[in-house]
Amino acid sequence: ACGSGGSSEQGGSDNSFKTAMVTDTGGIDDKSFNQSAWEGLTQFGEDNGLKEDAGYSYLQSNSASDYVTNLNRLVQSNTDLIFGIGFKLAEDIGTVADQHKDTHFAIVDSVVDKENVASIVFEEQQGSFLAGVAAAMKSESGKIGFVGGEESELIKKFEAGYVAGAKSVNKDIEVDVQYAGSFGAPDKGKLIASNMYNSGVDVIYHSAGGTGNGVFAQAKDLKNNDPEGNYWVIGVDRDQYEEGQIGDNNVTLTSMLKAVDVAVADIAQQSKDGKFPGGEIVSYGLKDDGINIAETNKDAYSEDIKAAVNEWKQKLIDGDVTAPSTDAELQEYQDSL
Amino acid sequence: MFSSTKFNFIIPIISVVLGLAAGAIIMLIFGYNPILGYQALWNGVFDSGFFMSETVNRITPYILTGLAIAFAFRTGLFNIGAEGQVLVGWIASVWVGTAIDAPTVIHLPLALLAAAAAGAFWAFIPGILKAKLGVHEVIVSIMMNYVALHLTNYLIRDVMTDNSESTEQVKQTASLTNDFLIGLTGSRLHLGFIVALFMVLVMWVILERTKLGYELKAVGYNQHASNYAGMKVGRNIVISMVISGLFAGLAGAMQGLGSFGTAFTNTAFSNLGFDGIAVALLGGNNPFGVILSASLFGFLKVGALNMSTAGVPNEIIEIVIALIILFVASGFIIRWALLQLKKGERK
Amino acid sequence: MLDILYSLIPQTLFFAAPLIFTALGGVYSERSGVINIGLEGLMVIGAFAAVTFNLLYANALGTMTPWISLLVAMVASAVFSLLLAIPAITFRADQTVTGVAINMLALGFGVFMIKQIFNKGQTEFISEPIYTKDVPGLVDIPVIGEMFFNNMYITSYIAIAFSFVAWYVLFKTPFGLRIRAVGEHPMAADTNGIKVYTTRYIAVIISGALAGIGGGVFAMTISLNFSVSTIAGQGFMAIAAVIFGKWNPLGAMGAALFFGFAQSLSVVGSSIPLLENVPQVYLLIAPYVLTILALAGFIGRSVAPKASGVPYVKGSR
Amino acid sequence: MENYVIEMLNIRKEFPGIVANDNITLQVKKGEIHALLGENGAGKSTLMNVLFGLYQPEKGEIRVDGKQVEINDPNVANRLGIGMVHQHFMLIDTFTVAQNIVLGSEPKKGLKIDMKKAVREVQELSDRYGLQVDATAKISDISVGMQQRVEILKTLYRGANVVILDEPTAVLTPQEIKELIVILRTLVKEGKSIILITHKLKEIMEVCDRCTVIRKGQGIGTVEVSETNPNDLASLMVGREIHFSTDKKAAEPKETILSIEGLTVQDSRHVDMVKSLDLDIRAGEIVGIAGVDGNGQTELIEAITGLRKKSAGKVTLKNQDITNMPVRAITESGVGHIPQDRHKLGLVLDFSVGENIVLQTYYKKTYAKGGILSFKRIFDKAKALIKEYDVRTPSHLTKARALSGGNQQKAIIGREIDRNPDLLIAAQPTRGLDVGAIEFIHKRLIEQRDQGKAVLLVSFELDEILNVSDRIAVMFDGKIIATVDPKETNEQELGLLMAGSKLEKEGAHN
Ligand SMILES: Nc1ncnc2c1ncn2[C@@H]1O[C@H](COP(=O)(O)OP(=O)(O)OP(=O)(O)O)[C@@H](O)[C@H]1O
Numbered sequence A: 001a002c003g004s005g006g007s008s009e010q011g012g013s014d015n016s017f018k019t020a021m022v023t024d025t026g027g028i029d030d031k032s033f034n035q036s037a038w039e040g041l042t043q044f045g046e047d048n049g050l051k052e053d054a055g056y057s058y059l060q061s062n063s064a065s066d067y068v069t070n071l072n073r074l075v076q077s078n079t080d081l082i083f084g085i086g087f088k089l090a091e092d093i094g095t096v097a098d099q100h101k102d103t104h105f106a107i108v109d110s111v112v113d114k115e116n117v118a119s120i121v122f123e124e125q126q127g128s129f130l131a132g133v134a135a136a137m138k139s140e141s142g143k144i145g146f147v148g149g150e151e152s153e154l155i156k157k158f159e160a161g162y163v164a165g166a167k168s169v170n171k172d173i174e175v176d177v178q179y180a181g182s183f184g185a186p187d188k189g190k191l192i193a194s195n196m197y198n199s200g201v202d203v204i205y206h207s208a209g210g211t212g213n214g215v216f217a218q219a220k221d222l223k224n225n226d227p228e229g230n231y232w233v234i235g236v237d238r239d240q241y242e243e244g245q246i247g248d249n250n251v252t253l254t255s256m257l258k259a260v261d262v263a264v265a266d267i268a269q270q271s272k273d274g275k276f277p278g279g280e281i282v283s284y285g286l287k288d289d290g291i292n293i294a295e296t297n298k299d300a301y302s303e304d305i306k307a308a309v310n311e312w313k314q315k316l317i318d319g320d321v322t323a324p325s326t327d328a329e330l331q332e333y334q335d336s337l
Numbered sequence B: 001m002f003s004s005t006k007f008n009f010i011i012p013i014i015s016v017v018l019g020l021a022a023g024a025i026i027m028l029i030f031g032y033n034p035i036l037g038y039q040a041l042w043n044g045v046f047d048s049g050f051f052m053s054e055t056v057n058r059i060t061p062y063i064l065t066g067l068a069i070a071f072a073f074r075t076g077l078f079n080i081g082a083e084g085q086v087l088v089g090w091i092a093s094v095w096v097g098t099a100i101d102a103p104t105v106i107h108l109p110l111a112l113l114a115a116a117a118a119g120a121f122w123a124f125i126p127g128i129l130k131a132k133l134g135v136h137e138v139i140v141s142i143m144m145n146y147v148a149l150h151l152t153n154y155l156i157r158d159v160m161t162d163n164s165e166s167t168e169q170v171k172q173t174a175s176l177t178n179d180f181l182i183g184l185t186g187s188r189l190h191l192g193f194i195v196a197l198f199m200v201l202v203m204w205v206i207l208e209r210t211k212l213g214y215e216l217k218a219v220g221y222n223q224h225a226s227n228y229a230g231m232k233v234g235r236n237i238v239i240s241m242v243i244s245g246l247f248a249g250l251a252g253a254m255q256g257l258g259s260f261g262t263a264f265t266n267t268a269f270s271n272l273g274f275d276g277i278a279v280a281l282l283g284g285n286n287p288f289g290v291i292l293s294a295s296l297f298g299f300l301k302v303g304a305l306n307m308s309t310a311g312v313p314n315e316i317i318e319i320v321i322a323l324i325i326l327f328v329a330s331g332f333i334i335r336w337a338l339l340q341l342k343k344g345e346r347k
Numbered sequence C: 001m002l003d004i005l006y007s008l009i010p011q012t013l014f015f016a017a018p019l020i021f022t023a024l025g026g027v028y029s030e031r032s033g034v035i036n037i038g039l040e041g042l043m044v045i046g047a048f049a050a051v052t053f054n055l056l057y058a059n060a061l062g063t064m065t066p067w068i069s070l071l072v073a074m075v076a077s078a079v080f081s082l083l084l085a086i087p088a089i090t091f092r093a094d095q096t097v098t099g100v101a102i103n104m105l106a107l108g109f110g111v112f113m114i115k116q117i118f119n120k121g122q123t124e125f126i127s128e129p130i131y132t133k134d135v136p137g138l139v140d141i142p143v144i145g146e147m148f149f150n151n152m153y154i155t156s157y158i159a160i161a162f163s164f165v166a167w168y169v170l171f172k173t174p175f176g177l178r179i180r181a182v183g184e185h186p187m188a189a190d191t192n193g194i195k196v197y198t199t200r201y202i203a204v205i206i207s208g209a210l211a212g213i214g215g216g217v218f219a220m221t222i223s224l225n226f227s228v229s230t231i232a233g234q235g236f237m238a239i240a241a242v243i244f245g246k247w248n249p250l251g252a253m254g255a256a257l258f259f260g261f262a263q264s265l266s267v268v269g270s271s272i273p274l275l276e277n278v279p280q281v282y283l284l285i286a287p288y289v290l291t292i293l294a295l296a297g298f299i300g301r302s303v304a305p306k307a308s309g310v311p312y313v314k315g316s317r
Numbered sequence D: 001m002e003n004y005v006i007e008m009l010n011i012r013k014e015f016p017g018i019v020a021n022d023n024i025t026l027q028v029k030k031g032e033i034h035a036l037l038g039e040n041g042a043g044k045s046t047l048m049n050v051l052f053g054l055y056q057p058e059k060g061e062i063r064v065d066g067k068q069v070e071i072n073d074p075n076v077a078n079r080l081g082i083g084m085v086h087q088h089f090m091l092i093d094t095f096t097v098a099q100n101i102v103l104g105s106e107p108k109k110g111l112k113i114d115m116k117k118a119v120r121e122v123q124e125l126s127d128r129y130g131l132q133v134d135a136t137a138k139i140s141d142i143s144v145g146m147q148q149r150v151e152i153l154k155t156l157y158r159g160a161n162v163v164i165l166d167e168p169t170a171v172l173t174p175q176e177i178k179e180l181i182v183i184l185r186t187l188v189k190e191g192k193s194i195i196l197i198t199h200k201l202k203e204i205m206e207v208c209d210r211c212t213v214i215r216k217g218q219g220i221g222t223v224e225v226s227e228t229n230p231n232d233l234a235s236l237m238v239g240r241e242i243h244f245s246t247d248k249k250a251a252e253p254k255e256t257i258l259s260i261e262g263l264t265v266q267d268s269r270h271v272d273m274v275k276s277l278d279l280d281i282r283a284g285e286i287v288g289i290a291g292v293d294g295n296g297q298t299e300l301i302e303a304i305t306g307l308r309k310k311s312a313g314k315v316t317l318k319n320q321d322i323t324n325m326p327v328r329a330i331t332e333s334g335v336g337h338i339p340q341d342r343h344k345l346g347l348v349l350d351f352s353v354g355e356n357i358v359l360q361t362y363y364k365k366t367y368a369k370g371g372i373l374s375f376k377r378i379f380d381k382a383k384a385l386i387k388e389y390d391v392r393t394p395s396h397l398t399k400a401r402a403l404s405g406g407n408q409q410k411a412i413i414g415r416e417i418d419r420n421p422d423l424l425i426a427a428q429p430t431r432g433l434d435v436g437a438i439e440f441i442h443k444r445l446i447e448q449r450d451q452g453k454a455v456l457l458v459s460f461e462l463d464e465i466l467n468v469s470d471r472i473a474v475m476f477d478g479k480i481i482a483t484v485d486p487k488e489t490n491e492q493e494l495g496l497l498m499a500g501s502k503l504e505k506e507g508a509h510n
């Protein structure tokens, strides 16, 4: 939206569709779901010949206090469908949706049970499961790691899926799980990664936002000193192949892809077509490409890994296995192995 | 000649003008239209009653953290720990607000009290360590901020909820929101501003009218003389920190019982406490000055959200705020320049 | 046990390096009588400058990039620190306020510029970070070599070397004596013919330069990119280190190392079987609680340079 | 044409709202000791700060060795051979003597300060002028007298030809003053010229050649000291007659008010400073404690008033044991205390005069009801005391910081006396004050005695002790080694006693 000039013109032609999103504090270039959501919205706009700012736009939040203000700003400028990106907006979407029953809302990564709100959730545990499969296949030491940002319900889905996936391949594999306590502490991330790699872990899956930067930094540094060594990172949300590049090597084994863009574009389209899934929980998983696993790193992500992952992917899609998303489910799953 | 009270008003006004002007220049340099930008800023607040009330909601906690810092400064201490005190106050208010059933007359005051007490306790620790062991309050407060951040996150996830990112809404009996105000503005405008304004009076009365305030200031200015006059220096340092923390804790309650009605996990600091430093100093550490500077902060922060509609990145406003603070702080040079101008006129 | 040390020590060192640089800057500034709450902002500028330069010139400069980036970071923050120096020294502004403003300004400016240059709110990863190296020769010393010279950031050594240099300059040279004089009793210094303002300017600029290096090192060894949250509290930790270290360069270094040690200990701790069932939160807050305990237990009273925080007005008493 | 080293002609210096120096002329001859005399606030320090380059004059001309110069920086003054020992020492507590002296012109070895050379040079210089300083000692560890000599060394190290001393003797003991006078004479012999500011007319008579008097910012004139006397100087300075020896009736001591038995007190380094000391003070008498600084006087007072812990002994006030009472309880049980260091202990400088007036009583019912202060009552009291004690201040709302030392002292004395204490402790009550103010304060102390109060006066000024006290207790090494009647003793005898020699006439007892 930060092109030049031109404030959002109010109204326009009455029947033209108008949609917008409110970011959480990450902003539209957070290399994570805000960015992805904005890409989805842009795609949707382009597909439908809408103009940025007039047809589709975003408002940036700098703090939690900004959500309500931004949501209302969009309501007041007659936006038909408003996306709240991230579970942090759930509470406020709920409140605002109650006050403006004629406006449609959608919340990403959370559930808000209101008639005029569509809840978009992802089956991260499925993608994480596959990440676990890949990690276990790749690991030579029999030790892999998981670095989480904060120990929240959402991130637990990543952890549980990952552990389950890994154990499915190698029942005895050791998974070192650590939380940094923050999504914005690369120094802590690096400490944890350093500690894990030191203790023999050779693949780390991170779900830790900016903290993950430290994981990449550590892996790349080790790789630089020891190009033959096994220091792998599994990225999250988007394809983090770029982040893993170091000279001619790349430490990004794969990434768990979460297609927020697909979901956002999808819901926007439905809404424009008069099929807004209000009050529903719309879940995106492996089967509808809402969740996926990257195959960019051709060198590292070998054919046998690919084969194994695809095999498990099919099982998950077919419902032969269900990826666990909580500690309890994980326990149950492990016991069943 | 200007009297010094006149200067106290003129300097902030000139600083705001200079800050906005500098912001305009930066916008021009980078090819944005400052007129549209500032128009959007203005409209961001004054477009409708809704945004004005949101602005008031925003100002409320700023007033309280501003008071917290100002109070400490006035008594010779630097409470850089307001950030953590806000967090613990916030969660304490929500805890009482969700866990207890009681009529409003009891529930709401109790929740506010809990916030104040939590903030006060969080400030008590650096206070007592300074008083008893001479440990610098700044460093302990910085550490306490991090402890508060991690601890409140933990409490929300593992104690107050079952692994959820935010607590339930506080019960209506503990809420600062008010149906009448909500009906009037459609916003979550809550009664917290009354609490904040009341605390402004409280701070003023304590500092300017009470025995306690007299002692606290005396200790802040000169510990030796206070000791000579029979005051208990250590005790006063602790009391000072506790009162300061109490204000900050209440700022947390404004969020917990008012603007949000819940407590949620935080990835990073809210910056209410750090911004409070600027609010306090911009307001000359005077309780009434704090109202004005908090208002300016709230206005700029809310207005800034609308600037993207004019295509202007809202970091511009951060820059403007920072420059305003720099100009106010450099009041001496503005005063000097004004006096030179006056002199020039006379000649 | 030795295993733990093998990982604790290098981790402590890389974690501490940015803090050491920045805290040394803080020591210089405060020793000269200017409180520097703006260290955080100066680190932000350092990180911003290092990352931006690194991204823009990596192709042209190759492996030299990180070192030149570090110089650029140093210069950028030194220049930026004038925004603290001019109000705080010449215009007699309250130093704390000015520092707070610097923090806001740096963050606003950094992100704004990133948006102008790269058209997005956070940068890509730099392609030429600083890498760890073995120290040839020394790494082969049994035990010690593995602990201190294996896979180490040269910046960690530089940080430690700087601490000693900073100590030497502050306590052994005329310049250091003058800085300390100006921070203790500016009027006495003035009557001795020392230029109080100039000395304070130099000290603040030094603090800017060092904090810039600190930010640059952080960005190029740890975060590898720049965003609004790259520097999140490190500057404040550096302030804590300054006070913890009693305004002594070696003390500040010790404090920074202590922070690094406490942090790595909390990370290592979670993989020690004994501590496995301890709730995560205790390990998260452990480094901070440890610091408070250390202060309360055996560090105790620290007395700031007497004139710290007081603008010097010639001729007043 | 006379041969002047320094000429300050028609100097005018203004501060906001006040003309501190109005057309003052000062001419100093080579090799003379030139006194500068004036009441508190007359403008002496200001004039010297102008000469030293700390202030720029609005008008006037300065000549050094006949050449007109512009001194806009202390550096320039140094280069012109002008050195200044300030009223408030310009020393850095945490530095050593040598560091303080070489600061700004340090000898170097490579990049490093050549500390060995610095110490050697300082030591040599010190020996040459008989200054006896230890170059390696830390400033915070040495006596005030030694600190002053360090200040003098600083000027000499920079090659000063003219040394300005701003009230050097105000902070010195008689012994130290004697030593200083010797030093000054040595300096003159070496060809230096000296400008000496002092309120003590005796000193002027003793060492100075000429004296310039200023009053309320204006130059009154310069006199040859050999052609004048203290009385004339005093009236020149104040503009009225001054009575030196205080007239007072004989004391009529009554019941014992304060009784100290076996008191032992340690200083902050845990050294016994007061050693098993006994002392009684009775109603209606002034007991003066004579002694060289550092013999436990400060610790004694701090112990009586509760500011310092006692390691042994008993203190009784009007038959009430106050030994272990906290400060406030002691104050309330009837002790008034005019502290030695008025800036550190006596006043909160950033409080208004009015607020300072109630520093000891703000919490009492009269001023505070239910925790709320009545500023009307506080300020009424302040206004009354300001009037009664002639505190010269623009208003009771003025910050105490802005008052001159004399007026600050008057405010403290008013405050303490107004509380009507049974025991009034006055520590160095007239330090740094002009003769007018001294006269005023002495009168008040005697007035208290006449009203039946017990007064404990601690002073390093033998004049003051001899004039004001009814009984003199000589303190040496933490003990009272003799008690003498002021009418039956003299300065010589006191001086000997203070140096620790035993009294021969009688056994020392109370
Ligand atoms: N920095 C200043 N700002 C404002 N007024 C000042 C300043 N310094 C001195 N004055 C005023 O100038 C006058 C002369 O002060 P000065 O210090 O020269 O007196 P003095 O003769 O040295 O007194 P004393 O005997 O107490 O040392 C006083 O009235 C004082 O209030």
Ligand SMILES: Nc1ncnc2c1ncn2[C@@H]1O[C@H](COP(=O)(O)OP(=O)(O)OP(=O)(O)O)[C@@H](O)[C@H]1O
Pocket (backbone or CB within 6 Å): C316, C317, D040, D041, D045, D087, D401, D402, D403, D404, D405, D406, D431, D432
């Ligand atoms: N910042 C200031 N503003 C106004 N006046 C000042 C200031 N500083 C000093 N003065 C004035 O300067 C004069 C001299 O100050 P100085 O400190 O020399 O006091 P003094 O009378 O010599 O007392 P003492 O010797 O006890 O310190 C005082 O009369 C005071 O009014």
Ligand SMILES: [Mg+2]
Pocket (backbone or CB within 6 Å): D044, D045, D046, D087, D166
């Ligand atoms: Mg004077």
Ligand SMILES: [Mg+2]
Pocket (backbone or CB within 6 Å): D040, D087, D167, D405, D432, D433
């Ligand atoms: Mg004086």
